[in-house]
Amino acid sequence: PGDRVAVYAHRSAPLALALLGTLKAGAAFTILDPSYPALRLTAVLAAVAPRAFLRLEAAGALPAEVEDWLRGAGCPELVLPRSGASALPGPEGLPGEAPGVSIGPDAPAYVAFTSGSTGVPKGVVGSHRPLSHFITWHAGRFALTETDRFSLLAGLAHDPLLRDMFTPLCLGALLTVPAPEDLALPDRFARWMHQEGVTVAHLTPALGELLSEGRGVLLDALRLVFFGGDVLTRRAVERLRGLAPGCACASYYGATETPQGMGVHEVEPADRERIPLGRGIDGVQLLVLNAEEGLAGVGELGEICIRSPYLSSGYLGDEELTRERFAANPFTGAPGDRLYRTGDLGRYLPDGEVELKGRRDTQVKIRGFRVELGEIEAVLAALPGVREVAVVARDGRADRPEEGGGDLTLVAFVTASGERAPAAGDLRTHLEKRLPSYMVPAGFKVLAQLPRTSNGKIDRAALAALGSPVEEREGGMMPGTSLEKVLAGMIGEVLGIDRVGLHDNFFDLGGHSMRAVELIARLRDTFGIDVPLFHVFDVPTVAGLASVLLESPEWGQTVEELASALLQVMEPASEPMVGAAPTEAG
Structure with missing residues (x-):
């Protein structure tokens, strides 16, 4: 109990075996996504300091950098063999009594990592209590049963994976796992959902749009779709219902620090175009606080805070940031009455629901993944030849409000510290070795100097308004015919x-x-x-x-x-x- 285990895995049945075995031993797990760069994986390992390392053989060979880290740390490795269902022990091969460990609801269950503004991924420690509470409420509110068929679609290093996996396991329901190629093409994705008879799915809005493009099948078995991770529009829901006319849709709001969904809105045909965040689930309040730490009035802009006894434990190894973001409720001052400051800006609607209106900082969402622009900037600033860096997110749909906006593209602007500016290809390669693909900007541009506001801060609005950069490539050829x-x-x-x-x-x-x-x-x-x-x-x-x-x-x-x-x-x-x-x- 209290140990941490790193699990190097892909979406599969053995992944469930690895996670359940870790929890049964009283330990907490961290999932490592094989698609992430080796340097990102070693940064996570250094933060977690795992007691053991579980590797699914079918997830592929370890990068050399990860193997070197494990040897240097003296971390033992256990490999789950590549033999499909036959690798899972039958009832006769399992012990008949519970292990001799005792843990409580507030014991660590997992560590999930998200983007950190300092250039290092930020670990969030989640306990058993909020996960158990959410699954119990989730199943009861939407009448989920053992007859439902769930799909495992969330990103491996993304905490919604826990919702995808543990909800059906707790219910005794079927969990279906797609091959990576099944998610690459809309028609194939839709056919897979149809063939598997999926009745309940958790999707990001981007994944929902991909599924909605599927043709040639009707998802008549799909009865519930839960969205999360980014802004949802009524148009996106209507398009999905064209493929699955019998499905009801709901949108969840939360963060890695507030495990799973803390706010919910059940989508109705008459909803506004941008779906609101909704209200808190049982045991949760969505509060909008103004600058004076009082409750904002209807329509007044403020910071969205989540009050609940079901928050995560805090940040791994960072007590100062934990105290800053997980604050005592200003209305009671009681130490056990905590709220999480999301950094999201919002306002109350007349019906009491909360609407998202932006951010207090430079954090953005890219295809459902949380990205701190400061982390990209810090990694780029470490490259020799770079003096200053600013990364901005441009909305590719800003001129198409009927599509809801929110289709963000990252662009990096740098100034050189010497006479020779770093090449765009070198900047890209430097990031690709250290960050997940969704955090690598689409374009890079070297400027003589970064624009400033009247108070001396970098003018990000001016940068976002600049024309998109085009990287120089060999030959510099442009279209001719x-x-x-x-x-x-x-x-x-x-x-x-x-x-x-x-x-x-x-x-x-x-x-x-x-x-x-x-x-x-x-x-x-x-x-x-x-x-x-x-x-x-x-x-x-x-x-x-x-x-x-x-x-x-x-x-x-x-x-x-x-x-x-x-x-x-x-x-x-x-x-x-x-x-x-x-x-x-x-």
């Missing part, structure tokens, strides 16, 4: 950037699965053709996509002729997007 120029224009519009080079990688520019789906939809609307989504993943450049289209006997002549005609009409407006030369230093 009519088709290439039209494709570059489409990609630029989808990603919200000004220029797209002939060989620029769609995903390096900030693209992801949902933006790929949007690109395919634009190709369909413009050319009247159904291009399989996998082409965007296989050849994610203007040159590659143009080649695929032209080599198709079905599409080749059509797209070339249409592109030429289209360009004649719109070329003056397209010139800034597909100009002849890239800008400076990325």
